[in-house]
Amino acid sequence: MTSSAQPPAAVSITLATYNVRRCLGTDRCLSPERIADVIAESNADIVALQEIDVGRLRSGGVDQAGVIADRLGFSSHFHPALRIEEEQYGDAILTRGRSRLVKFGFLPSPRNLWPSEPRGAIWVEAVIDGARLQVINTHFGLGRRERRDQAAALLGTGWIGQCPAPFVVAGDLNSLPGGRVYRSFAARMRDAHIAGAQGRAAPTFPSRRPLLRIDHIFASGDIDVASAAVVRSPLASLASDHLPLVVRLHVPVEEGKGSLAAVDGA
Numbered sequence: 454m455t456s457s458a459q460p461p462a463a464v465s466i467t468l469a470t471y472n473v474r475r476c477l478g479t480d481r482c483l484s485p486e487r488i489a490d491v492i493a494e495s496n497a498d499i500v501a502l503q504e505i506d507v508g509r510l511r512s513g514g515v516d517q518a519g520v521i522a523d524r525l526g527f528s529s530h531f532h533p534a535l536r537i538e539e540e541q542y543g544d545a546i547l548t549r550g551r552s553r554l555v556k557f558g559f560l561p562s563p564r565n566l567w568p569s570e571p572r573g574a575i576w577v578e579a580v581i582d583g584a585r586l587q588v589i590n591t592h593f594g595l596g597r598r599e600r601r602d603q604a605a606a607l608l609g610t611g612w613i614g615q616c617p618a619p620f621v622v623a624g625d626l627n628s629l630p631g632g633r634v635y636r637s638f639a640a641r642m643r644d645a646h647i648a649g650a651q652g653r654a655a656p657t658f659p660s661r662r663p664l665l666r667i668d669h670i671f672a673s674g675d676i677d678v679a680s681a682a683v684v685r686s687p688l689a690s691l692a693s694d695h696l697p698l699v700v701r702l703h704v705p706v707e708e709g710k711g712s713l714a715a716v717d718g719a
Contacts, residue, residue: 463703464584465679469497470623470668472592472658472695475506475542476517479661480691485517487692489524492547495684495699498581500527500547501590501623507531507541518545525549532557534573534592544575544624546590552579556612560591561602569594572603574612574624584704587620589613593627593634600627604634608641618673619704621645625668625695630654635669642671645700649681657683657696668698677703 469492476485492500502521506512522529528548533541546552556576563569574591591607593600604626607613613622622642628634630644638644646654646669656663663685672678679701689696 462706463677464582464706465701466499466581466584466586466704467495467497467699467701468499468501468588468621468623468670469495469697469699470501470503470590470625470670471697472503472625472668472693473517474504474693474695475509475512476693477512478691479694482691483512484692485515485520486524487688489521491684491686491689491692491697492521492525494686494688495697497699498549499579499586499588501588502545502547503590503592503625505531505543505545507533507543509540509542518547522547528552530554530575530577532573532575534559534571543573544590544592546575546577546588548577548579548581550579550581552577555587558611560593560606561599563594563596563599563602569596569599574607576612576616581704584706585619586704587616587618589616589620589622591622591624591626593625595627600634604637608637613641619676620673621670621676621702623670627667628669630666638669638671642673643676643678645670645672645678645702646681646698648672648678649700651680654681655683655685657698659694660690660692660696663696668695670698670700672700672702675705679703
């Protein structure tokens, strides 16, 4: 007897990760509007941003996440990994559809005698065209031991260990493929860049002459990866020192759990 059961419905969602270096371009021009234009080129539905300034004097005191989101018509969630009085710096997730903030927090810092840049993560639940997707965005440190501790924390019970599928982890991990941190994620999830690339996965840093693949998107096993590419347009080469990684995902719709009304608005 042939089964009449149909495969679960899936929705196409385009997701990008982008280290924007406080919207400071390689031409030394500070422009969140230009970052938004690069994102618009990608047609992304969800964007994980790293190195965002909010209210900082060095970038004109603006809310960069808010400016980018407004230009795109997206909602925005921001977590300050660093706060100095009214000045903030950290990571953001922007979404085209309805979304809610699930969790944010800090990741382990190195046990050194000198101060280092604090690191964090932010988790948002988004609903795009009826598909519910958990998105975790992070930016790991520069030290090898620091990155290993941060990876262990993110892969532990406080984050991915309690994250329901389907989910993605995106961000600047400062880890090359083959490194211990990269391998710890690849052992649990699918490298969406490799799964969707036509040929060899392209590097993302530095933007003018990319050599290193340190920006990553990992997806849970129930997500199909349709395509993946690094945006290497003239505008992207100017807007930041990283290039955005963009993946198109087929995200399953779980019956009874995909309604937009079920998600709190941003």
